[in-house]
Amino acid sequence: MRLTEPLTKRFAYGIALGVLSFQLLAQQTVVTAVTEAQKETATQLIQTALESDLGFSIVESLTTEIGPRLGGSEAEKRARDWGVKLGKSLDFDKVSIEEFTMPFWDRGHLHIELTSPYQQALYGTALGGAAPSKKNIDASVVYFRDIHALAEVKNGSLVGKIAFVDGDLLVKSQTGAGYSQANQRRRVGWQHAQRAGAKALVVRSVGSDSHRFPHSGMMSKNDDGWAKIPVIAISNPDADHLRRLHNLGKPLNISLHSESKWKGEVSSGNVILDLIGSEKPDEIVLIGGHLDSWDLGTGAVDDGAGVAITTAAAALIAKLPKRPKRTIRVVMFGAEEVGLLGAFAYAKQHKDNLSNHVVATESDFGAQTIWQLVSNVNPQATELMDEIAKVLSPLGIVRGGADIAGGGPDIIPLAQQGVPTIRLNQNGRDYFDLHHTPDDTLDKINPDELAQNVAAYAATIYMIADSDVDLKIPKTK
Template sequence: MGVKGLVSKGLLLACLVLPLSPALAEPARIPDTAMALAAELRKRALDSRLSYEIVESLTTEVGPRLPGSPGDAAAVAWAEAKLAALGFDRVWTEPVTIPAWERGQAHAHTTSPFPQPLHVTALGNSVPTPDGGLQAEVAFFPSLEALQAAPPDSLAGKVAYVGQRMWKTQDGSSYGAVVPMRSKGAAEAAKRGAVAVLIRSVGTDSRRFPHTGVMSYAEGVPRIPVAALSNPDADQLERLARYGKPVKVHLDLTPRTGPATQTRNVIAEIRGREKPEEIILIGAHLDSWDLGTGAVDDGAGVGVVTAAARLIRDLPQRPRRTIRVVLFAAEEIGLLGAKAYAAAHADELPRHMLATEADFGAGRVWRLETRFGPESLPLADRFMSALMPLGIAKGGNEAHGGPDIGPLRAAGVPVITLTQDGTDYFDLHHTADDTLDKIDPAALAQVTAAYAVAAYLAAEMEGNLRPAGE
């Protein structure tokens, strides 16, 4: 999972202009027959290991899937073959243009007051250090805001260190508070003359695994190298600072940036029996960072939505609407696949009846959030009656749907969020520790059941979830 920011309210209002025919403006309802079949679907999903088997296949046969890498291309080929083998009615891919970036090597150590090795990794999009690395004194800041308050030129020749710590929360909400340090730190430090940046990893573990993630540069500001320290190494650096003597580090990063290249979104459908032109979209992102095998972020999501759609296909009767699975490309480097999908399907978005994404690991779903029109809000209770046996509670009506769903939400597509337990998610997020052994098959089956039930009910509903007149 990359930067998980929400689309701005202004963009949302600007984009809610897609017309719907009067026939699509009726409030939604779910027939009792669909509720009964949803209960059977829920049981089948809980008894199935298909989602886990899909993640196992992806992480074993492909592994890391950095956008633009050979692993990324292998993942696209794997997904096409897997979806076809699972019996989807149609499987296809669509192009996504992306920048090419390779991690290279990362080495760091303190040189004074006491020599110590440091575990670091380059952040995505970082430039390299000069050949042979650089050595400089460290300037310490507890937060991005403290760095931004530093006077101009106050960091000339220094390495800026930003040490804001992320804390565990069930819904992962602390990520949004801390991640600007990762995305903006290099630009802010460079404005003040710094030669490089070290940040405390945006993660909640105490292992010596640094967390990578994408960062960005500002126009007209020098591009300086930036790396993340594992949490224990960030602690070590801060202890050294307490001795009151200058702390100096040697940093050597060798990432490379190449010309623009191309990857692909992978899309598959179970065609609806009565309204095949209307779409229920369930998505995940196929790419991953390159340190681990991308099991939790977001192989789990790939397994969940693929298995959920297959389980719906295997019901005695096809769904009324089309179930579309979208495995988005290049989420980790800026939601590029999601933006490409929204642009390519702009004319079709008024017929997207609901969208959601599985991109928060493999923890159990504990809450349903909706984003329905006012006339359709009572429908949330129907969803809840089918989801409550899975231990899921009802949330509010401000769902975001998932990172890759942002462009669809901005265009007026109704969304839901099936909020997963993310208490330990950021222990693994963007690290070498993101591997298959961290996934509990029973928990993943519960997530799959939630997505299968929600997608099926949306596909079977009568009427439309959008506000009247939109």
């Protein structure tokens, strides 16, 4: 037992699991979706996971030994080598790297400060895909309250200016509601600023924190490619400051110099760890997280935690006396942050056997506890998911929708090809405090909450992998 684990929580989990085990043994009705023996094994996996520190050890190793892992960088390559070594040490049956090529964007150095009505340093970071400034830019600022206001700007009306797009703090939410809408200023704001002739675009970071940590992230490209101007996200307190000065009617000037740029094609890759199924080795249950991270922090929450959770869960299943019937595949996806590049590469490289993928899911929403199981599977497989939810209930996990599409960002290309998905939804209240910032570090992860994630994944994936139930969604004509 970890010394950091509260005895009260451990006791509560133990009581709940004991009651569940008694109920399973006492049931007279045979459930065809999951056998009693499978439920007992899943319950034992939960208990083992709650007492194990394997998940935390994995994320500690990744963030400490490798550090930040920008997609396409030398550090991401070291992370792939780390993943291979880890997989072999944990007795996976097959460990491999599937390489792909990608364009590499490098952040470079940034200097940004307010120069009028007085001089003050601003805390900012270049957004992924942004162009360099080539030389120092010192220009007056045109304020826009939100992305909608910027979208209405006329072509050529910002020549010689720096556009600043404000917005609001994200509301802290268990589900992360509001992120997609707020994220538009990061993703497409540059397109409006550039067509209006702005020298640069500055945006309020998309986050829920009030710290002077800027949030990075990838922009979207349009038909003409990537931005031709510098695009900088500044911290929320700095954005608040600019808003107050604007409301006072003060003329604003910003000076900036950014070295971010594209550096050509490089190699990246996905690390694949397989536990080969004992009876149906060609049927694949895919889980995973993304191995890359933004380079401001060490990528603990996004997404070292997801890599650790899914790898540890599969590793615990590997210690069972017998492999489950179906193959369990852990994918450490490469280059997720810069456009789901590893995910699309996997879908392309496996296009001929995607029909063999029984289900897919990813852990990529932090490290707080899982609270809900949702699925998008064959309606006839709903009973299986319902029974799994019952086994997970002592962990505080409830059954959600039975027709919820998803599975996680890296699962999108697979879901688009008809692969069934499930999602073990995590509590994301702290996620957008840390997401893409220098504050995404190991100390933000609670080992007990991480262990709850590992327990949920181990039990869920085991029961699916050892099942005979068909999860494939019938195609509609």
